[in-house]
Amino acid sequence: xxxxxxxxxxxxxxxxxxxxxxxxxxxxxxxxxxxxxxxxxxxxxxxxxxxxxxxxxxxxxxxxxxxxxxxxxxxxxxxxxxxxxxxxxxxxxxxxxxxxxxxxxxxxxxxxxxxxxxxxxxxxxxxxxxxxxxxxxxxxxxxxxxxxxxxxxxxxxxxxxxxxxxxxxxxxxxxxxxxxxxxxxxxxxxxxxxxxxxxxxxxxxxxxxxxxxxxxxxxxxxxxxxxx
Amino acid sequence: xxxxxxxxxxxxxxxxxxxxxxxxxxxxxxxxxxxxxxxxxxxxxxxxxxxxxxxxxxxxxxxxxxxxxxxxxxxxxxxxxxxxxxxxxxxxxxxxxxxxxxxxxxxxxxxxxxxxxxxxxxxxxxxxxxxxxxxxxxxxxxxxxxxxxxxxxxxxxxxxxxxxxxxxxxxxxxxxxxxxxxxxxxxxxxxxxxxxxxxxxxxxxxxxxxxxxxxxxxxxxxxxxxxxx
Numbered sequence: 498x499x500x501x502x503x504x505x506x507x508x509x510x511x512x513x514x515x516x517x518x519x520x521x522x523x524x525x526x527x528x529x530x531x532x533x534x535x536x537x538x539x540x541x542x543x544x545x546x547x548x549x550x551x552x553x554x555x556x557x558x559x560x561x562x563x564x565x566x567x568x569x570x571x572x573x574x575x576x577x578x579x580x581x582x583x584x585x586x587x588x589x590x591x592x593x594x595x596x597x598x599x600x601x602x603x604x605x606x607x608x609x610x611x612x613x614x615x616x617x618x619x620x621x622x623x624x625x626x627x628x629x630x631x632x633x634x635x636x637x638x639x640x641x642x643x644x645x646x647x648x649x650x651x652x653x654x655x656x657x658x659x660x661x662x663x664x665x666x667x668x669x670x671x672x673x674x675x676x677x678x679x680x681x682x683x684x685x686x687x688x689x690x691x692x693x694x695x696x697x698x699x700x701x702x703x704x705x706x707x708x709x710x711x712x713x714x715x716x717x718x719x720x721x722x723x724x725x
Numbered sequence: 726x727x728x729x730x731x732x733x734x735x736x737x738x739x740x741x742x743x744x745x746x747x748x749x750x751x752x753x754x755x756x757x758x759x760x761x762x763x764x765x766x767x768x769x770x771x772x773x774x775x776x777x778x779x780x781x782x783x784x785x786x787x788x789x790x791x792x793x794x795x796x797x798x799x800x801x802x803x804x805x806x807x808x809x810x811x812x813x814x815x816x817x818x819x820x821x822x823x824x825x826x827x828x829x830x831x832x833x834x835x836x837x838x839x840x841x842x843x844x845x846x847x848x849x850x851x852x853x854x855x856x857x858x859x860x861x862x863x864x865x866x867x868x869x870x871x872x873x874x875x876x877x878x879x880x881x882x883x884x885x886x887x888x889x890x891x892x893x894x895x896x897x898x899x900x901x902x903x904x905x906x907x908x909x910x911x912x913x914x915x916x917x918x919x920x921x922x923x924x925x926x927x928x929x930x931x932x933x934x935x936x937x938x939x940x941x942x943x944x945x946x947x948x949x950x951x952x953x954x
Contacts, residue, residue, distance in 0.1 A: 555930075556926070556930065559929060559930045559933040559934070560891070560926040560929045561892070561893075561894035561929060562891075563894045563897070563898075564894055564905060565926070567905070567908075567909070567918070567922045568918075568919060568923065568926065571909075571912060571918035571919075571922065572918045572919030572922050572923070574918065575917055575918055575920065576919070658784075661787075662786075662788065664787075665787035666789060666895075668789070669789075669898055676789060676790055676793070679793070680793070683793075683797060687801075688801075689797035689798040690794070690801070693794035693798065694794065696790050697785075697786045697791070697794065700785060700786050700787055700790060701782070701785035701786060704784075704785040704786075705785065
């Protein structure tokens with residue numbers, strides 16, 4: 498093994514690192530922003546509100562991210578109206594398609610995570626809020642959502658890591674993320690070990706940092722439940 | 726009605742390959758998983774360390790990177806080692822084997838965690854009773870531990886299985902003709918990518934739904950005799 502080729506090409510990896518971090522963080526943030534209202538609506542008793550969200554979540558959790566990305570990147574071109582409209586400016590870009598696919602994918606998973614947390618709210622807390630005369634909106638804002646976020650945190654940490662690993666698929670549609678950088682180096686020098694082991698090291702370091710951060714956040718958010 | 730322009734049979738072939746891939750990798754994952762779980766719980770520190778490294782490393786690396794590493798790296802490895810052993814012909818790695826090994830290897834790590842938890846959930850007294858009857862370690866494992874841990878392992882196992890099925894889509898990237906790849910070929914020829922990828926997506930949904938029904942059935946069966954609150 499000859500890791501000098503990695504040192505000569507480390508620039509590509511950092512370029513890839515930038516793309517990976519951008520893709521993952523943007524899709525996670527947008528996904529989370531949309532997931533919160535969706536999760537609240539998903540708990541609605543009205544089937545016309547909760548039904549469509551249920552179908553959305555079922556579809557995106559039941560199919561591979563790769564297929565979802567292909568549906569968007571290759572699939573959208575099949576429709577003439579989309580090709581003719583301003584939307585095509587976005588959908589012809591691989592970067593946008595990957596971002597879009599990641600966002601709706603993580604949004605579906607996050608919706609499910611938050612829904613689970615909302616439904617596990619202890620009943621007494623809601624009753625107490627009602628007894629104190631809080632409106633529905635106030636109950637969600639002050640009681641249900643804060644404690645739901647706390648309960649959702651461990652699963653959401655897993656979702657962040659899942660998204661980080663899923664983002665490696667972007668390299669399949671020509672984007673130079675960390676995996677994409679490794680594929681370039683591999684095809685240039687025919688040195689798969691060096692190329693992919695370096696990528697693996699990058700991903701592992703990011704994973705450990707995320708795990709550490711989530712642990713720290715858990716420590717803070719669960720401070721009141723800690724025994725001294 | 727849906728017009729697949731004669732590519733229907735190709736998609737069916739791809740689906741069959743996907744299912745084969747899922748099942749074979751599942752077997753590998755379960756074997757690796759149980760061995761790793763036992764290694765994690767064993768008293769040998771070397772085994773503990775090995776198992777811990779395996780599960781930590783696997784969970785830190787994306788599936789795709791591992792698959793490319795095994796597929797391209799395995800190729801180079803075999804063609805470097807082959808001549809040393811007096812085997813001169815150039816060897817192409819079979820993508821099916823690369824795919825099955827990678828997926829089995831990845832999910833072995835996840836299964837190990839599930840199985841470890843399930844083993845710990847079996848009351849220790851049960852095992853001690855087995856030993857007290859003079860059963861060998863293997864017999865205690867086969868007759869006492871295994872039947873009782875199944876119940877605790879099913880929920881985690883089900884999750885792993887659902888994720889594993891979706892991960893098999895990645896083999897299309899290393900050129901295996903699974904249903905995703907077939908859809909790609911068909912959409913290249915017919916210019917109907919959305920239609921074909923949608924068919925594949927629905928196929929995955931069907932596989933997932935059947936699995937969920939089966940898993941629920943298994944869960945009910947193995948939980949028979951235990952009170953649920």
